[in-house]
Amino acid sequence: MTSALRRASAFALVGFASVIAPVANRLFSPNIGTLLAVSPFLLLAGGLHFVESGVVFELFARPGDRRDGQLYGLAGFSLSIAALVLLALQFDMPVAVPVAATMILSVGNVGARLVRATGREPIAATAGFVVGGFIAGLGGFVLSGSISGVLPSFPVLVFLAASGALLAALLRSMLFERDDPLVILSVGLLLWLFADLSISVTTTGIAIALGITVALGYVSYALETASLPGMLTGVLLSLLTIVIGDYGWFAMLITFFGGGGLASKFRYDEKVTRGIAQENEGARGSGNVLANSLVALFAVLAAAASPRLTGVHPDLFLFVFAGSVAAAMSDTLSSEFGGLYDAPRLITTFEPVEPGTDGGVTWQGELAGLAGAAVIAAIAFVAFDTITVGGAGVIVASGFIGMTVDSVLGATIEGQWVGNQGVNFLATLSAGVAGAALALATSIVVV
Known part of the structure; x- marks a missing residue:
């Protein structure tokens, strides 16, 4: 021994x-x-x-x-x-x-x-x-x-x-x-x-939840889309989302994990040449996973505690969750695909900048980001009876807002006041808040 x-x-x-x-x-x-x-x-x-x-x-x-x-x-x-x-x-x-x-x-x-x-x-x-x-x-x-x-x-x-x-x-x-x-x-x-x-939770429910999350965690690690801490973070968040929320919540989250991971690997060698590649050969660590998922985790826990502990309708936190995940998906796809195109412009002044510059955007990246938010909205629309066409529109708008906030913060304060993970968290937080505010403003959710 x-x-x-x-x-x-x-x-x-x-x-x-x-x-x-x-x-x-x-x-x-x-x-x-x-x-x-x-x-x-x-x-x-x-x-x-x-x-x-x-x-x-x-x-x-x-x-x-x-x-x-x-x-x-x-x-x-x-x-x-x-x-x-x-x-x-x-x-x-x-x-x-x-x-x-x-x-x-x-x-x-x-x-x-x-x-x-x-x-x-x-x-x-x-x-x-x-x-x-x-x-x-x-x-x-x-x-x-x-x-x-x-x-x-x-x-x-x-x-x-x-x-x-x-x-x-x-x-x-x-x-x-x-x-x-x-x-x-x-x-x-x-x-x-x-x-x-x-x-x-039922016996069947916990067995399925454990089987799904562990299998997906191992696949993400084996494909090198996540580091070991990143894989553990994703598995834990997925388990909590399935059990405390349900499979609809999990479907949105795993779409971001999977889609974001694969997008990081897409044309990776070219991204390395351009200097815009995700570090660790595209494998996302726990900090990156948490920065993009912390707001979503709060939302699913708050929904489980509602209305008993919060006094708020649980559907409000569903929009917080969906909006934050849509923003994470939008920002990831916008960065990973948009960075492959030339002539990006700084979002605050629209002046041309080098690819990979914080706050630099391309129209191709913006379209990719909107498509990512639309995918999350479509999943929510199919998975939840309470999400109408208007509700799906709110989720897309929230994702776009979060993606834009990420770019603005990248152009203004990233590197001086906060790092990339801090910007990601603030962007998903703004998207979650926007989702709740728009749902209330349009009377989709009544508190």
Whole structure:
């Protein structure tokens, strides 16, 4: 057993102690239960100050801990568990959440280390993390729910465990090992949000959702249209969109993912020559995926929470979602196809600029962008009875607005104040806001 695998296993054993929380909550009063559930982790974090060598130090020490002479990694790990347990026992968080979040990360790390020990590719190690984290998270939910007496349906538990494992894998692919406390807290807060939304899903539904998203994620990675973090981001967003929204929402999102990825690969060598090619050989990373999809993710979550938590009709957020995705599709197609043509002009002054100049547009690119928005609008029109011809027009208009905002921001503030991903986010945000405003203004949606 390698030292890294041995260390990951030791951390997992510490993480299993989180099951004290539901036991203490069930057997004792809230105050006593909280004290009993949190004390082991606080005592562990405090006591590590005196451990500077020996068997325990060698078992848990990470490279940075050896340099500093303190087990800061284990201390942070313990404190993050204690923080989640406190939130669960003092607020309206299911007590199973800290247990599941801790097990997802700790066992997921073991799974990844086991695969890495065989010398396989990074995607195999990531798969090991997701599988190990998923199984452990599901077990944590079942065990904690059985103890506390609050156990959601099995399909919902599968969804929660899968979402948590994917988010943890994504964060682990982007962060350092010392950032595990941030991963635990992030997964815990996400699971708390989903538990509060009262999500409903059938066994068949979750099986189809997992099958579709994992297959499409692997294809995107195999075709090199997305990096590993980008693939994980896309899989997580797709799963959430299918389960929390439905297949119509997912169809719009996956059309952007697929269409945008293929457009980046189109005549790639020529784009390299022109200096307009997407970096990483056209493979989109997590930052790019999130910048174009964050508004859509907010919209699908807000729709699921409506009208119970927002007081707003869910259809309003459908237009936010469709408008933002239409803008992402429009901007991507406009850039990837329009950049192949000569004589672009700066959108703010219409003066000729070199291909690839931020804010430079061509009429061919504008037509491609409008076509992309029209595709998203057509999907919405077919998938949703509430989307009329007028509603489809609103989506196309929103996409065009977002594409134009992206070009204007590229010509004015990109590179000085914000980067490309920031511009993409602001463009999709403006499109989402425009979609909601136009839907309200035309009385397509009545709040």
